Amino acid sequence: MNSILSNLLSLMPIIPPGIVFGACCFFLLKKPSAEAILMTIGSGISLIINILYSFLMPLIMAAQNLTPTEVMKYHTIVGVISFIAGLCFAAGLLILIINTVKRIRSSTINSLKAPIITMSKSQSGLRLCYIFLFTLSILQLACSPRPNIQGKGEDFMQGVWNEDSVAYSHKLSNYTQHHFKFTCDSVYINMVTHSKVNFYEDSCYNNGIWKEYAKGVYRVKGDTLFIGATFTHANYKQKISGCYRIGRYDKNFLISKKSSDSLILESLSDQREIKLTLKEKITCVPKEL
Structure with a gap:
């Protein structure tokens, strides 16, 4: 059947x-x-x-x-x-x-x-x-068929970007360091959170340091970066249970500054600044989804 x-x-x-x-x-x-x-x-x-x-x-x-x-x-x-x-x-x-x-x-x-x-x-x-x-x-x-292919994204975003440090982190009760990988119009995000306050069960707290992952797509309109993603496991497979956040990761950032090797984003939700440094340049080769 x-x-x-x-x-x-x-x-x-x-x-x-x-x-x-x-x-x-x-x-x-x-x-x-x-x-x-x-x-x-x-x-x-x-x-x-x-x-x-x-x-x-x-x-x-x-x-x-x-x-x-x-x-x-x-x-x-x-x-x-x-x-x-x-x-x-x-x-x-x-x-x-x-x-x-x-x-x-x-x-x-x-x-x-x-x-x-x-x-x-x-x-x-x-x-x-x-x-x-x-x-x-x-x-x-x-019903005309359309190829299910990645979009090209933004040329200046292509690459692996890392937030090496967070300003005044020693004074903050919690903060998150970000690692972005932009390839074509896809984005992969690694987040390492440091917290002095336990928001989760003791088994998830992990001495105040934990990692989260998200995968999705992005687009740039004017000076704003829009990210639509979903929280995943470390292998970027869908996450439906477990510690920390589950579901959608939808964030909008103001692109305060950009150059060939640096990128400064300001979160439009909490106004926190993310200073990114280019670690590896990537050339977009669109793949089938």
Whole structure:
């Protein structure tokens, strides 16, 4: 039962474009026209691309052991083809809409001048086909595959940054030192907290020094750094239980100063300053997620 369900789920990405392609083929058989040809070509290419992404691309990547850079080249080529297919489908749909509007106007004018004539079965079938295609066109445009690839992030952020010390730490009841690794648009955070006050159970207090980890994504807008992450274990796997914080790590920082080897962040929640020093520069090579 589970195998049947998993097989059905694996077919989900190609079902919508398959239905759209079938409807376009039916439309083409019923009424060979420019719009029918364009929509059939566009939906057919889209179906092939969906099959490529869902089944063939993973096999090719595994067989040829492709690097992320090589994968990006494939995605770029397929993306261009997908864009052309989308243009074909959109052009056909636009022509269909224009012709349908003209036909409705013409029939309205004629109905005012002449007695009402019952539609033939073929005309009724074509009208139903139009309605069906209009409905599925939204599905076709929404289901175009997009490569699940890391974003590039910010060039000046790429690297391993460390907070070597915290100002006036000896006077603080608790403070946290940060270690950031920015790679493409992903961020990995190590936090070492020093506390004179026990916030947790004795088994978690660890003589007032403990480590926490988080993994997520970031973006920079203007002079503000937005981090959306989740607390993890030391191996950056999801953490759902244990000592210290669990769940989301969402922080916003003001970028007070930046240079090639230093970065000063100011937390917008508690105004604490984090002075970071670049320890290792990283070149972004987007990877599949």
